[in-house]
Amino acid sequence: MQTERLRIAIQKKGRLAKECHELLKRCGVKINFSGDRLIVHAENMPIDLLLVRDDDIPGLIMDGVVDLGVIGENELEEVRLERVALGEPNEYVKLRRLDFGGCRLSVAIDKDKTYNGPQDLAGKRIATTYPNILKDYLDKQDVKFSTCMLNGSVEVAPRAGLADAICDLVSTGATLEANGLKEAEVIFRSKAVLIQRMGEFDADKTALIERLLTRIKGVIQAKESKYIMLHAPSETLEQVVELLPGAEDPTILPLAHDKQRVAVHLVSTENLFWETMEKLKALGASSILVLPIEKMME
Numbered sequence: 460m461q462t463e464r465l466r467i468a469i470q471k472k473g474r475l476a477k478e479c480h481e482l483l484k485r486c487g488v489k490i491n492f493s494g495d496r497l498i499v500h501a502e503n504m505p506i507d508l509l510l511v512r513d514d515d516i517p518g519l520i521m522d523g524v525v526d527l528g529v530i531g532e533n534e535l536e537e538v539r540l541e542r543v544a545l546g547e548p549n550e551y552v553k554l555r556r557l558d559f560g561g562c563r564l565s566v567a568i569d570k571d572k573t574y575n576g577p578q579d580l581a582g583k584r585i586a587t588t589y590p591n592i593l594k595d596y597l598d599k600q601d602v603k604f605s606t607c608m609l610n611g612s613v614e615v616a617p618r619a620g621l622a623d624a625i626c627d628l629v630s631t632g633a634t635l636e637a638n639g640l641k642e643a644e645v646i647f648r649s650k651a652v653l654i655q656r657m658g659e660f661d662a663d664k665t666a667l668i669e670r671l672l673t674r675i676k677g678v679i680q681a682k683e684s685k686y687i688m689l690h691a692p693s694e695t696l697e698q699v700v701e702l703l704p705g706a707e708d709p710t711i712l713p714l715a716h717d718k719q720r721v722a723v724h725l726v727s728t729e730n731l732f733w734e735t736m737e738k739l740k741a742l743g744a745s746s747i748l749v750l751p752i753e754k755m756m757e
């Protein structure tokens with residue numbers, strides 16, 4: 460089903476929603492998210508956004524109902540495995556891993572229990588929202604187990620006597636700790652990704668997707684990069700440049716009224732730590748500035 464406007468599915472509310480809005484805004488897509496509308500139209504580009512539950516995004520892509528979607532790899536893989544088992548369409552194109560939604564899917568057990576490996580889970584009941592990823596993982600280890608399906612508050616299951624262990628998303632580990640659990644085994648590492656439906660796109664849509672991708676790349680690169688400027692004595696310049704992270708191609712400029720010193724400018728893919736700044740100062744560097752970069756295009 461090909462519409463003229465590019466249709467992108469994103470989570471309506473939850474862990475991915477705010478970051479998706481921010482990303483689109485930084486890419487120059489103007490959208491007014493106020494109100495309860497479930498379809499919103501970009502004001503300055505032929506883009507419509509569908510605001511849905513994250514569970515539905517992989518299916519919308521795999522059924523070819525929307526063109527693009529932003530989804531956690533955990534949810535994407537869970538739906539893919541489920542659809543493979545059911546013989547339903549399960550293909551998609553991964554366009555780009557994004558820089559948010561980082562978490563891991565882990566098996567966790569009572570903090571006082573010992574854990575020697577997946578074999579310890581044999582015959583156990585495990586509460587999870589991700590039965591297919593869990594089964595895929597434990598099948599490969601030849602471990603038989605049963606599941607207790609829970610869509611939320613999974614961490615409560617062992618204490619409530621519903622299960623022996625859980626398999627749920629972990630980020631800081633605070634939820635596990637608050638529920639007397641410890642992480643036993645990481646089974647899947649996840650980030651948010653931009654995915655595309657299979658099939659043909661007309662020339663306009665192909666060009667729009669290309670533009671969006673270039674902008675997304677620029678936004679992520681800019682967030683990860685810093686613009687560093689400093690003044691350095693000409694005689695220690697080589698040592699100064701060696702200390703700077705990612706300084707293959709620094710720009711060296713003369714100073715107007717100081718022949719002994721030069722200005723050094725560079726884009727770095729790493730942050731400049733205080734320790735390095737102190738070392739630079741010890742080499743005679745001054746006016747050291749570390750600036751955020753708003754946009755980048757190679």
Ligand SMILES: Nc1ncnc2c1ncn2[C@@H]1O[C@H](COP(=O)(O)OP(=O)(O)OP(=O)(O)O)[C@@H](O)[C@H]1O
Pocket residue numbers: 470471472473474475511512513514530531532533534560561562628629630631649650651
């Ligand atoms: N603690 C976390 N830290 C970082 N990312 C997370 C965390 N928990 C979940 N995520 C990522 O964000 C995605 C969405 O999480 P969220 O909790 O909002 O989902 P949900 O409750 O299923 O929402 P929905 O109502 O859309 O179904 C997860 O699938 C995962 O990829």
Ligand SMILES: O=P(O)(O)OC[C@H]1O[C@H](OP(=O)(O)OP(=O)(O)O)[C@H](O)[C@@H]1O
Pocket residue numbers: 474610611612614627628629630631632633634635
């Ligand atoms: O390791 P932590 O940083 O504590 O994060 C982990 C928790 O975050 C997620 O739930 P969320 O808070 O999104 O609530 P939900 O289960 O209602 O979606 C996940 O399901 C865990 O419960």
Ligand SMILES: [Mg+2]
Pocket residue numbers: 512513514
């Ligand atoms: Mg969900």
